[in-house]
Amino acid sequence: MNKKVEKTGKKMIELKNIIKTYKIWKDQTFDALKWVSLDIMEWDFLSIMWPSWSGKSTLMNIIWMLDDATQWDYILKWEEINNLSDGEQTKIRWENIWFVFQNYSLIPRMKVLKQVMTPMIYAWVNRKQAKQRAINALAKVWLEDKLTSKPDELSWGQKQRVAIARAIVMEPALILADEPTWALDTKTWEEVMNIFSELNKEWKTIVVITHEPDIANLTKKIVTVKDWLLT
Numbered sequence: 001m002n003k004k005v006e007k008t009g010k011k012m013i014e015l016k017n018i019i020k021t022y023k024i025w026k027d028q029t030f031d032a033l034k035w036v037s038l039d040i041m042e043w044d045f046l047s048i049m050w051p052s053w054s055g056k057s058t059l060m061n062i063i064w065m066l067d068d069a070t071q072w073d074y075i076l077k078w079e080e081i082n083n084l085s086d087g088e089q090t091k092i093r094w095e096n097i098w099f100v101f102q103n104y105s106l107i108p109r110m111k112v113l114k115q116v117m118t119p120m121i122y123a124w125v126n127r128k129q130a131k132q133r134a135i136n137a138l139a140k141v142w143l144e145d146k147l148t149s150k151p152d153e154l155s156w157g158q159k160q161r162v163a164i165a166r167a168i169v170m171e172p173a174l175i176l177a178d179e180p181t182w183a184l185d186t187k188t189w190e191e192v193m194n195i196f197s198e199l200n201k202e203w204k205t206i207v208v209i210t211h212e213p214d215i216a217n218l219t220k221k222i223v224t225v226k227d228w229l230l231t
């Protein structure tokens with residue numbers, strides 16, 4: 001099994017001919033993705049710009065290995081994910097990929113510092129080290145003065161920054177963000193995109209899902225429907 005992705009600037013993920021068919025009712029089905037192909041290179045700062053309900057979140061869940069495609073060919077750094085067990089997929093995910101959700105997904109009533117420490121506690125990082133790493137991650141998103149705040153006491157932009165700190169604290173090579181600027185005002189989404197841009201300069205690969213051209217324009221590469229639809 002491969003370890004952390006190295007810094008080579010080569011292809012990181014290759015998705016080929018992805019089909020995702022949802023079962024709706026009895027034998028009725030719906031193709032949310034049909035023949036989608038996408039390459040993600042190391043050090044990409046990429047946006048996937050597609051309209052609403054077009055399968056963006058479905059694709060993210062597949063890249064994150066949260067859900068299997070109906071038909072797929074998924075290679076991460078020469079490792080064919082298709083044939084791996086759930087346990088092996090989970091291990092690769094923990095070592096390489098982290099996620100920022102549309103709705104922040106913070107744990108209610110838990111203090112900011114602890115929210116960010118949580119992934120490391122699951123990964124058996126010792127508490128002292130986990131605390132220091134969480135403080136460093138929160139400093140990167142300018143929240144060092146909010147360590148003891150709870151989600152209710154934060155603005156939407158601050159909540160999203162906590163979610164980003166929680167995503168970077170495990171030092172993943174790839175960060176996936178599904179509509180991370182949803183419901184944020186212009187100034188706040190610019191801040192969030194700035195953070196991604198800074199992380200990208202530190203050699204993190206960032207994939208942002210959005211349907212907003214203004215947001216996509218702040219990334220280095222835009223993938224639109226034409227780029228990946230083969231039929």
Ligand SMILES: Nc1ncnc2c1ncn2[C@@H]1O[C@H](COP(=O)(O)OP(=O)(O)OP(=O)(O)O)[C@@H](O)[C@H]1O
Binds near residue numbers: 051
């Ligand atoms: N579990 C499911 N069962 C059946 N259909 C689903 C399921 N999840 C998603 N879909 C359908 O698949 C299509 C794509 O959904 P998805 O959430 O991936 O789109 P999206 O591009 O992320 O949308 P949005 O812009 O609203 O975030 C939609 O028509 C949706 O109704």
Ligand SMILES: [Mg+2]
Binds near residue numbers: 178179
């Ligand atoms: Mg979505």
